[in-house]
Amino acid sequence: MDGLTEVQSRIESCRSAFEDLKAEMGRVVVGHGELIERVFIALVCGGHCLLEGVPGLGKTLIVRSLGEVLNLSFSRIQFTPDLMPADITGTHVLSDDPAGKKVFEFQRGPVFAHIVLADEINRATPKTQSALLEAMQEQSVTVGGKMHRLDSPFMVLATQNPIEMEGTYPLPEAQVDRFFFKLWVEYPTHEELSRIADLTTASASPVLKKILDPEAILKIRQWVREVPMAEAVKDFAVRLVLATHPGRAQHDGGLPLARRSILYGSSPRGLQSLVMAAKARALLSGRPNVSFADIRAFVVTSLRHRIILNLEADAEGITAERVLAEVLEQVPEVP
């Protein structure tokens, strides 16, 4: 089989796997189609997601179901103010070996899973948060001077509750920047609520089929990186990121909202997220190359948590989404 045939089969298999995944997830999760798609894209790009939404919207169900469909181990960590780092990473415990001798044995913590749901991460102390963030960055934990590698693929889905912010420890911007996407979990619609009622109260939950496995996901991760991207498309992504920096954008004159609202623009991680996500979308859509539409699709999710607005924007109620909407409107695809 020559290279061309291999690529064709690769593209086709990714596309069909993605379609199957969405269909299978749709059997247990009502709505949230875009959320599922983006979480999967973050997974194949090697990124982590920050989910924000009120309780009871199905965040845990989504993550657990995704783990089942992808044959990935799943763990959930409920963050509380008294949670300690060792509760996340694991610790040494005294136990008896087969010979009856007392030895210290490392007990792996909940972080040792393919998919980790860190619920209400902002409720834990910064020290505990940093333990998880270190694991996200390094994909390993060090306990007692010994490094323990985490499983691959590894993804953290951290959640934040936007309505109970008293007594919480909001993640600093530098830490928020490490998340690949920030996703809003929307409240279900009327039809979706009706279907939820049917699904969760009438019959038993269906058993999910396994669509992919960890090796397949790792292959897809490699294939994503090989998707060709035209220089013009990459240049469009760069101009979008630069447009979030007032004074550096080519079309600064046409971005009044951005110019007066943004204190700090997106870091280069924003560009990496944008480009990788666009490539993944192109591959999963069955296309051989990245398009301008792929870049446009992820501007908000990749950049909204990476731009810092000033007090004037806060006072006027200007959100990052509104600023990014202006950026998308004003920056042309081809200058």
Place this chain on the structure above:
Amino acid sequence: MIGEGKLLRERFSVLLSWERSRRRESIVVVVFFYSVLASLVALPAHGALPAWLSLFFLPPALFVVLAPGFFLGYFRDRHGASLRAISAVDRRLGLEERALTAWEIVARGETRLPERGQAGAPEAQVLKEAWERLSAEDLRALVRRRLPWQALLTPPLFVLWLLLVWLDGGWQWQKGIPGSQPVTLAQKVKDFSRDLKEKAEAQGLSESLKLARALEQVAERNLRGEIGEKQLEEDVVGLTGAIEDLSPMAPEGVDALFAALASREALLDLKAELEAAKSILPAPSLSGRDKLEAELLSKLGSLPRLREELEKRHRPLQGMSRSELNRVLEQLRKGVDSELDRRTLLEIRDFIASLLKDAQGIGTREAVAESGRAAHDLMAQGEKMKGHGSVPGHQPAAEGDPPATAPSLKSSAVTHLKGLLGEGGSSSAHLRGGISSRKSGVSDEEIVADYRRQAEEELASEQVPEARRETVKRYFLSLGLGGQKR
């Protein structure tokens, strides 16, 4: 992949060539639009344009000036323009940037078909899919010719410009606008010789007239292109160099006396009185009476300049017969004409010398007119006394100028005070007074003589219609007689 890559390269080349020719078309239209627009804007200020630039050539000239800038922008933006063209193809066909990506891949020269596991396979897939969609399309039809909005405005603007140029009062077929062109030596000589010819004809200066005609001919030959500048200068030098030879010899015995006359004005006064005397004298008597009557003598005596000249020549009126007087008057007239001619020729020589000196620097017509006026003044007016003083009505004295002083008045000399020649008419006042301890004044005879001289000048100019010249002349001549009657 090799075949598809090459084929795609050819398709893209055809598309981009088409796109570039379309852009060049648009640029030409845009540049022409701005040329016409700039011509319209510059039309009110066409006086400031170079004389060699005819208004009809203004849009093409501006086109030549503006085109390089626009085409430079075109060359600098070639890559961007190509990008936009191929992106347009992607949009029209819904290829989702397959064409754009394929174009970059073929531009990089990646045409090798990769083996399994080798790099380049995803690029090959892009080329394949792009070719599948583009092979059946006419790419030039996708990038349609679309002229810019300037194409709609250019024709009416151009018509408007033509109309304005046609109706513009300042427009001339000839290049240049009066008053703003640099004037050549030939033009200066021609203007001068024309003025000189008029004056010489009016004052009966035969040699000056001859010279004026010769100078005019030489100047016209240069203006017609028959001779060059150098030949013109040589001819002019030759003509004026022969002035010494042309200097007329007055009747013997008279020339020195006329040469001694202080000013040209005195000569003109004398000439005017000679004309007056001629008109006073009746026709030769058939009865043979040749004696001058007392009344006639009295009239002739009222011509002071004439009386003075006759006394100088020891030829008093009393005792002269009519025929003798006619003869003397004729001699005097010839002598005056010769002297005037001689002086005029000398002044012409000096003026031409100064023109030739300035032949390197070309002045404006105003400077020529001013120098022509200066030459005219030399011929027509009396001795000029230059002095400091504030110039009446034109400009204040500059700081540091010495205080204005009245010019010293010579006894029995006509003093001519004159202001700065500017636009419009000039006026002058003739002051003449003998300095005496009792009183100073100007006699009636002198005033009448002055009026007669001025009348002669006016008659010689174009101010007085031809049909009225005799009437005006007789009036001024009768002035002195009216005074005598009293």
